[in-house]
Amino acid sequence: ETGVTQTPRHLVMGMTNKKSLKCEQHLGHNAMYWYKQSAKKPLELMFVYNFKEQTENNSVPSRFSPECPNSSHLFLHLHTLQPEDSALYLCASTPRPGEELFFGSGTQLSVL
């Protein structure tokens, strides 16, 4: 497989559930990102990891917990989410700072 792969594509969860989103990149990149895209809102950067180290946390609530075990994998652990957290969650990677991002297809999350 090539590119950036996100699973699952769709997820429905209750506010008391715990779930995880997974992202895997096969591009040999060093940096990985989580973005949130809500309806009628701009893309919101959530987290950036560079060589497995977190370099950016954009004031994200603690109910979102990222994990980057290596440069190819990125997870977003979710717990006690709110309905306003329903959105498309996009993973991306880049080979070098400032250069283009390569995006996955996203996970469409619905919180009931």
Place this chain on the structure above:
Amino acid sequence: AQSVTQPDIHITVSEGASLELRCNYSYGATPYLFWYVQSPGQGLQLLLKYFSGDTLVQGIKGFEAEFKRSQSSFNLRKPSVHWSDAAEYFCAVGGGSNYKLTFGKGTLLTVNP
């Protein structure tokens, strides 16, 4: 702080007509500039990018963009739009050692037959 403004939220054109999507940016140094396209429920696909050199850059699907430093603009153009171009378009700015890419709010393009 870096920022991107896309002044047009929604544009409608007829198939075969020309297209220009506007993008203005704010960045403290030499910017890296990007245009992405997104179909509903999908991730973003890179159309083209500008790092340096020729200010007119060519991208995929027949798109081009022109970097104008004096106007802080990076407008996207296509001479003849196809129905398959209907999507949302995002302009973004980054650069240097900064891992943060900042996106505009997007312009939704509708193509009439």
